[in-house]
Amino acid sequence: MSSFESKIQFKISETVYLKNPDSSELGIKIISGSIDLLDLLGFENFTFKKLALHIQSTEASVYRYFESKHQLLSYLASWYWEWTEYRIHFGTANIESAEEKLKKSIQILTEPVQIDESFSHINEVKLNQILNREFSKLYLNVHVDKDNEEGYFIPFKSVVSRVSDFVLEINPDFKYPHMLISTIIEGAHHQRFFAEHLPRLTNTIEGEDAVTQFYSELVFKTIPA
Amino acid sequence: MSSFESKIQFKISETVYLKNPDSSELGIKIISGSIDLLDLLGFENFTFKKLALHIQSTEASVYRYFESKHQLLSYLASWYWEWTEYRIHFGTANIESAEEKLKKSIQILTEPVQIDESFSHINEVKLNQILNREFSKLYLNVHVDKDNEEGYFIPFKSVVSRVSDFVLEINPDFKYPHMLISTIIEGAHHQRFFAEHLPRLTNTIEGEDAVTQFYSELVFKTIPA
DNA sequence: GATATTCAATAGTAATACTATTATATTTGC
DNA sequence: GCAAATATAATAGTATTACTATTGAATATC
Numbered sequence: 486m487s488s489f490e491s492k493i494q495f496k497i498s499e500t501v502y503l504k505n506p507d508s509s510e511l512g513i514k515i516i517s518g519s520i521d522l523l524d525l526l527g528f529e530n531f532t533f534k535k536l537a538l539h540i541q542s543t544e545a546s547v548y549r550y551f552e553s554k555h556q557l558l559s560y561l562a563s564w565y566w567e568w569t570e571y572r573i574h575f576g577t578a579n580i581e582s583a584e585e586k587l588k589k590s591i592q593i594l595t596e597p598v599q600i601d602e603s604f605s606h607i608n609e610v611k612l613n614q615i616l617n618r619e620f621s622k623l624y625l626n627v628h629v630d631k632d633n634e635e636g637y638f639i640p641f642k643s644v645v646s647r648v649s650d651f652v653l654e655i656n657p658d659f660k661y662p663h664m665l666i667s668t669i670i671e672g673a674h675h676q677r678f679f680a681e682h683l684p685r686l687t688n689t690i691e692g693e694d695a696v697t698q699f700y701s702e703l704v705f706k707t708i709p710a
Numbered sequence: 711m712s713s714f715e716s717k718i719q720f721k722i723s724e725t726v727y728l729k730n731p732d733s734s735e736l737g738i739k740i741i742s743g744s745i746d747l748l749d750l751l752g753f754e755n756f757t758f759k760k761l762a763l764h765i766q767s768t769e770a771s772v773y774r775y776f777e778s779k780h781q782l783l784s785y786l787a788s789w790y791w792e793w794t795e796y797r798i799h800f801g802t803a804n805i806e807s808a809e810e811k812l813k814k815s816i817q818i819l820t821e822p823v824q825i826d827e828s829f830s831h832i833n834e835v836k837l838n839q840i841l842n843r844e845f846s847k848l849y850l851n852v853h854v855d856k857d858n859e860e861g862y863f864i865p866f867k868s869v870v871s872r873v874s875d876f877v878l879e880i881n882p883d884f885k886y887p888h889m890l891i892s893t894i895i896e897g898a899h900h901q902r903f904f905a906e907h908l909p910r911l912t913n914t915i916e917g918e919d920a921v922t923q924f925y926s927e928l929v930f931k932t933i934p935a
Numbered sequence: 936g937a938t939a940t941t942c943a944a945t946a947g948t949a950a951t952a953c954t955a956t957t958a959t960a961t962t963t964g965c
Numbered sequence: 966g967c968a969a970a971t972a973t974a975a976t977a978g979t980a981t982t983a984c985t986a987t988t989g990a991a992t993a994t995c
Contacts, residue, residue, distance in 0.1 A: 504972095511974080527852035532951065546974045548953070618850050621900070625843050627752035629907045642910050660913060661924045667904065667911040668897040668928075675846070675896060676889055682854045685867050686892040688885060699886045703893075706931045729941095736943080757982065771943045773984070 493603050495567035500635040501560040504550045514540040515550055517606045519557055524611040528558060528619045555623070558615075559637050562623055564607070565616050566640035569593065573647060583654035584705075590648045591704060595673035595697045617674040645670070656708050665707060669700045718828050720792035725860040726785040729775045739765040740775055742831045744782055749836040753783060753844045780848070783840075784862050787848055789832070790841050791865035794818065798872060808879035809930075815873045816929060820898035820922045842899040870895070881933050890932060894925045 494507060506512030518540040523531050531554060533547045551557040572593050577586040598613040624638065632638070649662035659665075676696045679687040689695050719732060731737030743765040748756050756779060758772045776782040797818050802811040823838040849863065857863070874887035884890075901921045904912040914920050 509973090529851060533953085534951080543975055544952090545954085545976080549972095549974070553952075621846055621850065624908060625846065625900075625903065626754060633908060638908060638911075642908075645911055660915060661920065662913065663911055664901055664913045664920070664924050665928075668893065668901070671900060672893040672897055675850075676893070678850065679892065683849060683858060683863060683867075686863075686870055686888055688887065688889045690885060695886065695889070699889050703890075703928065703932050707928050734942090758984085759982080768944055769983090770945080770985085774941095774943070778983075 493571075495564060495571070497560060497563050497567065498636050498639065501556055501563050501637060502550060503548075503552055503556075506550050506560070511540075511542060511546065512550055513606045514542070515547055515557075516561070517608070520561065520608050520611050520615065523558070523561075523615045523619065528554070528622060558619060559623055559632070561612060562616065562620055563637070563640050565612055566644050568601070568604075568609070570640065570644045570647060573644065577651075583651050587648070587651040587655065587704065588701065590651060591669065591701050592697060594644075594648070594670050595700050596694065597677070617677050620674060621671060652704075652708055656710055658710055659708055665704065669704060673697075673700055718796075720789060720796070722785060722788050722792065723861050723864065726781055726788050726862060727775060728773075728777055728781075731775050731785070736765075736767060736771065737775055738831045739767070740772055740782075741786070742833070745786065745833050745836050745840065748783070748786075748840045748844065753779070753847060783844060784848055784857070786837060787841065787845055788862070788865050790837055791869050793826070793829075793834070795865065795869045795872060798869065802876075808876050812873070812876040812880065812929065813926065815876060816894065816926050817922060819869075819873070819895050820925050821919065822902070842902050845899060846896060877929075877933055881935055883935055884933055890929065894929060898922075898925055 497505075497507075499505075504512065506516050515536070519531070519536055522536055522539055526535070533544045533554060537544045537547055551560065573590050576589050576593055580586050580589065598609050601607075601609050623632070645663055645666050648666045652659055652662040652665060673696055676687050676699075680689055680696070687695075688699075690698075722730075722732075724730075729737065731741050740761070744756070744761055747761055747764055751760070758769045758779060762769045762772055776785065798815050801814050801818055805811050805814065823834050826832075826834045848857070870888055870891045873891045877884055877887040877890060898921055901912050901924075905914055905921070912920075913924075915923075
């Protein structure tokens with residue numbers, strides 16, 4: 486099984502695809518094409534037919550790789566959280582102070598992402614926008630327990646767990662580390678969305694990244710005993 | 711236009727229905743039946759056909775009241791936030807201290823709801839569960855700007871604004887009141903969901919309402935200058 | 936008591952999500 | 966090196982969903 490184009494690759498759970506999209510040119514086109522279209526149309530209006538048209542393939546061929554559009558989005562989310570954990574891992578390497586590691590992690594989790602040249606077929610900026618708007622739909626449904634058993638949320642839980650450990654380094658008695666970190670990750674997603682569409686639900690400050698600033702202050706004020 | 715059953719009624723925007731469901735027996739059945747079915751099936755699996763079967767009517771008759779299932783959910787959400795603002799209004803009446811008013815508001819916003827006998831056709835416990843899981847889907851989509859123009863989110867913004875004012879009473883210089891309150895409202899919804907389905911994303915503590923406890927601490931530690 | 940309006944039912948349509956089958960490549964075993 | 970096995974993606978479907986057009990019956994109005 487050859488790897489196409491990229492040097493670094495994340496091991497994505499076999500439960501989130503039927504055929505590994507990293508293993509063929511069509512698979513690569515499905516991933517990059519779905520990022521374009523999900524960003525443009527949103528999850529509800531996205532269909533495999535539209536995707537097939539966009540990448541000049543057929544609906545049935547896409548179904549060889551993913552059994553549903555939900556599974557395809559789950560694949561993209563898994564990739565995103567693997568990539569995020571990788572960035573946190575390297576972004577906090579060689580840092581001694583738990584405070585500094587946490588501060589860096591919050592930045593990575595709440596700032597808008599930059600393009601990463603290591604993965605030529607993935608547009609990380611669009612993928613981040615997709616996750617801001619669509620990620621919660623992957624768990625806010627009635628088949629969440631089945632998906633959870635299949636391991637769909639392992640990469641996300643892993644990120645939450647890693648950053649929670651920095652919180653516990655600072656205050657080992659803090660009672661709500663997972664609640665705090667999952668709150669700020671999804672909170673930041675939604676606040677970015679509010680800033681664009683429902684500004685009265687958020688606060689924007691000229692010349693300042695209010696979202697990252699707010700969640701940093703919130704975390705560091707909340708943790709101490 | 712007669713009002714059925716209830717003594718108190720909320721004025722719901724005419725943009726979230728075609729025909730006021732409060733004005734007929736069928737309308738009442740549509741509301742109570744959709745609360746049952748949305749709770750049971752989730753928004754994605756809920757259809758007007760299933761609802762019609764459940765209340766022994768027809769699909770087309772339901773379409774006389776709501777132009778889509780999205781609009782029906784928007785109606786339920788509007789009712790919920792009107793009811794929530796009403797509870798905050800009366801729950802904080804005659805309280806002097808801004809801290810106490812805020813504390814009470816956080817309780818109302820983050821605790822699981824109790825049944826309210828004033829509205830016989832609405833099961834508030836089920837409606838709360840529906841909102842926990844489905845509310846964010848009302849804005850996390852590509853037609854959010856159109857819905858926002860139509861006023862779909864006014865009751866929610868109003869709740870956020872009212873509670874944000876208590877925050878500003880405590881610290882008039884606090885820069886992120888709306889961000890703080892919208893974060894805790896949606897955060898609490900999702901943490902309740904996590905506790906049931908994805909426990910590793912949250913923290914539960916024996917004999918304690920960890921969600922309300924966490925968000926209270928978070929707010930009161932974050933606000934001071 | 937005729938006219939207008941409201942009402943919900945029947946019977947649709949267009950689009951969506953997904954599947955069964957098959958011809959054509961490609962790989963593998965000997 | 967060639968047949969058997971496997972992988973590939975295309976064609977052509979089906980079932981379900983979301984929504985609409987039309988109509989006869991009931992109710993209100995003048």
